[in-house]
Amino acid sequence: xxxxxxxxxxxxxxxxxxxxxxxxxxxxxxxxxxxxxxxxxxxxxxxxxxxxxxxxxxxxxxxxxxxxxxxxxxxxxxxxxxxxxxxxxxxxxxxxxxxxxxxxxxxxxxxxxxxxxxxxxxxxxxxxxxxxxxxxxxxxxxxxxxxxxxxxxxxxxxxxxxxxxxxxxxxxxxxxxxxxxxxxxxxxxxxxx
Numbered sequence: 001x002x003x004x005x006x007x008x009x010x011x012x013x014x015x016x017x018x019x020x021x022x023x024x025x026x027x028x029x030x031x032x033x034x035x036x037x038x039x040x041x042x043x044x045x046x047x048x049x050x051x052x053x054x055x056x057x058x059x060x061x062x063x064x065x066x067x068x069x070x071x072x073x074x075x076x077x078x079x080x081x082x083x084x085x086x087x088x089x090x091x092x093x094x095x096x097x098x099x100x101x102x103x104x105x106x107x108x109x110x111x112x113x114x115x116x117x118x119x120x121x122x123x124x125x126x127x128x129x130x131x132x133x134x135x136x137x138x139x140x141x142x143x144x145x146x147x148x149x150x151x152x153x154x155x156x157x158x159x160x161x162x163x164x165x166x167x168x169x170x171x172x173x174x175x176x177x178x179x180x181x182x183x184x185x186x187x188x189x190x191x192x193x
Contacts, residue, residue, distance in 0.1 A: 026052060039108045039139060046109065059116040067133070067156045069149065076149045077134035079112040081119040083127050092129065093166025099123075100157045101132040104175025107146040108138050115175075129165050131157060132174075 012018065019027075029052050034042045042051065049055030061082070066075035086092045099122055103110040112134030119130045135149035154172055161169040 034109075039137065043109060043111070043137070046114075056114040057117050058113050059120055061120065062113065062116050064113075065131075067131075067153050070152050076153055077112055078153065079116065079119065079132040079134070081116070081123045081130040081132075083123045083129075084120070085124070085127070095129050095165070095167045096127045097129070097167045097170030098157060098161040098165055099126075099128050099130045099171045099173070100154050100169060101130055102135070102150050102172075102174035103132055105137070107135070107143065110175075128170070129161075129167060 033045075033051060037045065045051050046053055047055060059081075061084070063080040063082075065078050065080050067078050069076050082092050083095060086095060101115070101119060101122070103112060103115050105111075105114070112132040115132065119132055122128055123130045131153070133150050133153035135146040135153075137146065154169075157169045161167060
């Protein structure tokens with residue numbers, strides 16, 4: 001499916017030469033702290049606001065759910081966000097579609113709750129149901145465990161969104177680069193943040 005857009009993106013603005021010295025210093029500080037304490041400790045520090053990055057805002061409207069994993073006896077934690085205008089379960093069945101969201105973090109940082117504000121914006125702006133996949137992190141669960149969780153979540157939503165949420169899966173995207181997943185996903189509209 002070819003998407004048509006009125007948006008023009010100047011690729012040069014995203015290249016290494018466009019990164020300011022202030023941003024470079026910030027990136028170096030994050031990386032140094034990450035390697036100093038380790039990924040697991042850094043994730044905990046980030047949640048409590050003890051890093052250069054502010055603690056993520058976890059919204060009370062977010063709902064914690066799970067999706068089955070390919071690994072028996074294991075479920076994938078996910079975060080579900082409905083539009084603010086849809087209060088009842090009957091109203092929620094009439095949303096325009098479902099978004100499968102993969103949070104950023106380089107397969108090492110972040111989680112399904114780390115972008116609640118962004119998820120709420122997507123839900124409210126598009127009248128969409130948003131499901132953020134809480135994939136496993138390296139180094140505790142090395143590649144390809146994180147991408148496998150994303151694939152499992154996306155496949156589950158392709159097959160079950162209408163039954164579970166009353167709307168079809170319309171978008172797959174997030175801060176993760178989809179081309180880094182080890183398999184092709186169904187031909188859906190792609191959304192990049």
